[in-house]
Amino acid sequence: MIEVDNVHKSFGETKVLKGISTVFEQGKTNLVIGQSGSGKTVLMKSLLGLIEPEEGTISYDGQFYWDLSIAERRDLRQDMGMVFQGSALFDSMTVEENVRFPMEMFTKNSMAEMQDRVDFVLERVNLVDAHKKYPSEISGGMQKRVAIARAIVMNPKYLFCDEPNSGLDPKTAILIDNLIQEITKEYNITTIINTHDMNSVMEIGEKIIFLKNGFKEWEGTNKEIFKTDNEAVTNFVYSSELFKKVRQMYIEERN
Numbered sequence: 001m002i003e004v005d006n007v008h009k010s011f012g013e014t015k016v017l018k019g020i021s022t023v024f025e026q027g028k029t030n031l032v033i034g035q036s037g038s039g040k041t042v043l044m045k046s047l048l049g050l051i052e053p054e055e056g057t058i059s060y061d062g063q064f065y066w067d068l069s070i071a072e073r074r075d076l077r078q079d080m081g082m083v084f085q086g087s088a089l090f091d092s093m094t095v096e097e098n099v100r101f102p103m104e105m106f107t108k109n110s111m112a113e114m115q116d117r118v119d120f121v122l123e124r125v126n127l128v129d130a131h132k133k134y135p136s137e138i139s140g141g142m143q144k145r146v147a148i149a150r151a152i153v154m155n156p157k158y159l160f161c162d163e164p165n166s167g168l169d170p171k172t173a174i175l176i177d178n179l180i181q182e183i184t185k186e187y188n189i190t191t192i193i194n195t196h197d198m199n200s201v202m203e204i205g206e207k208i209i210f211l212k213n214g215f216k217e218w219e220g221t222n223k224e225i226f227k228t229d230n231e232a233v234t235n236f237v238y239s240s241e242l243f244k245k246v247r248q249m250y251i252e253e254r255n
Contacts, residue, residue: 001048002158002190003024009042011156016042017053018214029181029204031195034066035209040194043211044160048080060158078106081151081189083161083180087143089135089150089195096122096131099150106154120160121149123180131180145179152183159184161193166199173197177204186253198237200223211238 009017017039022028025051026046032040045051047058048066060076064138068076081160089098096118122128125145133144144164151159159181165173181204184191193200201208203220210233218225218233225237 001061002192003057003059004043004047005057005059007043007044007046007053007058009039009051009053014215017046020056020211020214020216022209022216022219024190024192025207026190027185028123028191028206029184030190030192030207030209031201031205032192032209032211033195033201033236034217037213039214040211041162044162044192044194049077059126078154079157081154081156081159083151083159083164084142085163085166087135087147089143089146091135094132094134095127095146098135098146099153102150102154117153118149119139121153122146124152124183125149139165139172141169141175144168144172144176146181148176148183152187152189155187157190158239159189159191161191161195163195163197164193165197166196170199173199174203180204186247187223201237212236 004020004022007017007020008015032043032210034040042051046053052066057194059065063076065073065076069197090101093101099118099121100114101108103117122131125148127142127145127149130138135146147194164176164180168176177200180193184190196203202222205225208220208222208225209216210218212232218228220228225233228234
């Protein structure tokens with residue numbers, strides 16, 4: 001669980017985060033949504049410990065990040081996995097080398113131990129025959145699965161995903177969503193996902209935080225978002241006719 005309490009962050013005269021408070025729950029997919037410039041990226045960087053807020057606190061299962069020593073922060077960072085928007089795989093490394101990289105950097109495990117773990121996580125993301133392939137030799141969806149495998153290879157407590165469905169076709173995006181949710185529940189991870197994908201919101205939004213102009217405008221579940229009267233949320237989520245129809249159908253079914 002990650003608790004955020006009254007977090008403020010500015011860059012010069014520009015206030016980006018304005019008193020954000022929320023709880024990202026363990027074992028759930030927590031989604032952060034909002035328009036570009038709403039503060040999503042700065043919030044995620046703050047959660048990752050890359051940016052220090054001017055006010056407020058962020059705690060990880062009771063540990064306040066900025067109260068920790070340098071060594072303790074390093075240990076905490078090893079409990080964090082990250083799936084980047086563009087997968088961020090090393091082109092010159094094979095799939096298994098990409099996945100093994102964090103262990104080579106941060107552990108003293110033997111090559112056999114590392115290989116066992118690589119084999120395990122690649123099987124978990126349904127990539128059993130891709131070990132020796134390079135990123136350029138596999139599809140975008142497979143690259144995302146490699147990125148997820150690399151993010152969980154250190155058995156993290158916290159998983160951060162930045163636009164994990166970016167550039168994927170709808171069918172593949174659903175597979176990635178389902179995989180992230182399955183892994184979150186299977187390993188009881190606290191997962192935070194920045195996304196613009198409304199399909200993700202509807203499918204795996206167990207907790208949703210909506211940011212607008214640096215404020216937390218709304219929070220709830222993918223069921224509650226259908227029922228909200230918050231105009232900013234409805235304008236954002238139901239900007240397309242398709243989602244307007246979905247919401248109306250949902251409301252009619254429950255009346």
